[in-house]
Structure formats: C-alpha cells, structure tokens
Amino acid sequence: MNEGELAQRAAAGDANAFAALVRLHQSRLRGFLRRMTRGDHALADDLAQETFLEAHRKLASWRGEGSFVSWLYAIAYSRYLMTARRRKLEPLEEADVSSPSPESASALRLDLEKAMSHLSPGERGALTLCFALGMSHEEAAMALAIPIGTLKSHVSRGREKLKTMLHMWDTGS
Amino acid sequence: MTDRLDALLAQPLEDVADNGFSMRVAAKIECAAWWREGMMLFAPVAAVAAGLSFLPGEQIATVALKLSPILAESGAIAFAAAVLALTITLEQRLRDLTM
Numbered sequence: 719m720n721e722g723e724l725a726q727r728a729a730a731g732d733a734n735a736f737a738a739l740v741r742l743h744q745s746r747l748r749g750f751l752r753r754m755t756r757g758d759h760a761l762a763d764d765l766a767q768e769t770f771l772e773a774h775r776k777l778a779s780w781r782g783e784g785s786f787v788s789w790l791y792a793i794a795y796s797r798y799l800m801t802a803r804r805r806k807l808e809p810l811e812e813a814d815v816s817s818p819s820p821e822s823a824s825a826l827r828l829d830l831e832k833a834m835s836h837l838s839p840g841e842r843g844a845l846t847l848c849f850a851l852g853m854s855h856e857e858a859a860m861a862l863a864i865p866i867g868t869l870k871s872h873v874s875r876g877r878e879k880l881k882t883m884l885h886m887w888d889t890g891s
Numbered sequence: 892m893t894d895r896l897d898a899l900l901a902q903p904l905e906d907v908a909d910n911g912f913s914m915r916v917a918a919k920i921e922c923a924a925w926w927r928e929g930m931m932l933f934a935p936v937a938a939v940a941a942g943l944s945f946l947p948g949e950q951i952a953t954v955a956l957k958l959s960p961i962l963a964e965s966g967a968i969a970f971a972a973a974v975l976a977l978t979i980t981l982e983q984r985l986r987d988l989t990m
C-alpha cells in the first residue's frame with residue numbers, strides 16, 4: 719500500500735493506517751525538527767509528537783491536494799515557528815560563527831550542523847527539505863507555506879552563507 | 892567547494908531510532924479520542940442538567956398532577972401510547988434481527 723492510500727485510509731478513521739504513517743515518517747520528521755531546533759532532541763520530539771497529533775485531528779480535512787508529506791511538514795514547521803517565537807529561540811544569526819572543531823571525526827557533518835544553526839529558520843528549512851529530504855521546490859514551498867520564488871532565494875542565500883562559513887573554517891580564519 | 896557543499900547537504904538526515912515514539916503517539920491519540928468521546932457524552936447531559944435547574948419544577952409538577960387523570964382517561968391518548976410502544980418494540984426487534 720502506498721503512502722497516499724495509507725493517508726486516505728487513515729483519513730477514513732483507520733487507526734492502523736495512521737500508525738503505519740507515523741512509523742514511516744517519524745525518523746525523517748524528527749531529524750528535520752532536530753535540525754530546525756538546532757539539536758534540541760527533546761524539543762524536537764515534543765514537536766514531532768504534536769505534529770502527528772494535529773495531523774491525526776485534521777486528517778479528515780486533508781483532501782489529498784498536494785502530497786501528504788508536504789502537508790505533514792507544513793504542520794511541523796508551523797509548530798516549530800510558534801514554539802520558536804514563544805520561547806524566543808531565534809535568531810542566532812550573525813552571532814558567533816567561529817570555533818568549530820575541524821579535526822574531529824565526521825567533522826564535516828558536525829561543521830554543517832553548526833553552520834546550519836546560524837541560518838534563518840526559512841533557509842535551514844528550505845535547504846533541509848530540498849537537499850536532505852529530496853523534496854521538489856513545489857513540495858518544500860508548500861511545507862514552508864511560502865511562494866516558490868522565496869523558497870529559491872532561501873536556498874541560494876542559505877547555500878552562500880554555508881559556503882562562506884565552511885570556507886572560513888576550512889582555511890582556519 | 893560548491894560541489895562538496897551540495898554533496899554534504901544532500902546527505903540524508905541521520906536515522907532516528909523509534910524507541911517507542913510511535914507507540915507513545917498512538918497512546919496519545921487513543922487518550923485524546925477517549926476524552927473527545929467522553930466530552931461528547933458529557934456535554935449534552937451537562938447542558939440538559941443546567942437547563943433543568945432553570946425550569947420551574949413545582950409548577951411543572953402541579954400541571955402534571957392535574958393533567959395525569961385526564962390523560963389516563965383519554966382513549967385517544969392511550970391508543971397513541973400503545974402504537975408508540977409497539978413501534979419502538981418492532982424497531983428494536985428488526986434491528987436485532989439485522990445485526
């Protein structure tokens with residue numbers, strides 16, 4: 719059974735279908751939220767749980783327009799933004815951009831996570847959805863509730879910032 | 892640098908082990924459904940109870956006492972009550988048979 723069918727059945731009240739959707743998406747959704755919360759695993763898991771609960775509540779109103787994944791990530795992203803606003807989690811941009819640990823194991827990945835944490839939520843979300851999660855621009859724009867043009871500029875601005883930061887760290891300046 | 896960055900960005904996010912997460916979500920959903928059903932049952936009962944507290948109980952009782960002998964002696968009302976009782980019984984039997 720594909721994801722669309724599972725979502726349709728879940729919308730019709732099939733609890734097993736919804737449980738299958740949760741199992742299918744929990745890892746990537748929690749990974750996405752961990753990146754959005756800059757590594758706060760507990761908060762990311764709370765947000766993921768709230769996302770699935772809200773998705774379950776609203777599933778009947780999902781009419782299969784657009785992909786289920788973009789719809790799910792749209793809920794997750796808006797939950798994240800609300801929490802970030804409430805807890806004043808953002809911004810950290812332009813703060814301390816120095817001092818990664820370039821020589822450590824899997825340093826590149828750690829560097830990326832660190833550099834990512836200095837991007838705006840929109841840039842972080844856009845890059846993660848488009849690159850790590852392989853969403854199309856349309857799907858990612860829908861998930862972030864922004865026009866495609868804005869998404870593209872988030873992607874290109876985010877990449878430029880990352881390039882600058884990683885280059886700076888690479889050359890040790 | 893750009894190629895390296897793109898390759899780095901395209902790496903899938905690290906796997907997050909379920910560790911009971913899906914079970915917790917399912918339990919929360921069940922709990923929420925239980926509450927919702929409970930509220931759906933409780934809300935009308937509470938509304939009726941609240942409404943009843945505003946009704947003039949004594950006046951209603953007096954009127955009912957005055958009306959009951961009249962109702963008891965009325966053949967038409969007795970017939971209507973019998974038809975109603977019969978209909979309800981038949982409907983219940985039919986429902987039992989179809990289930």
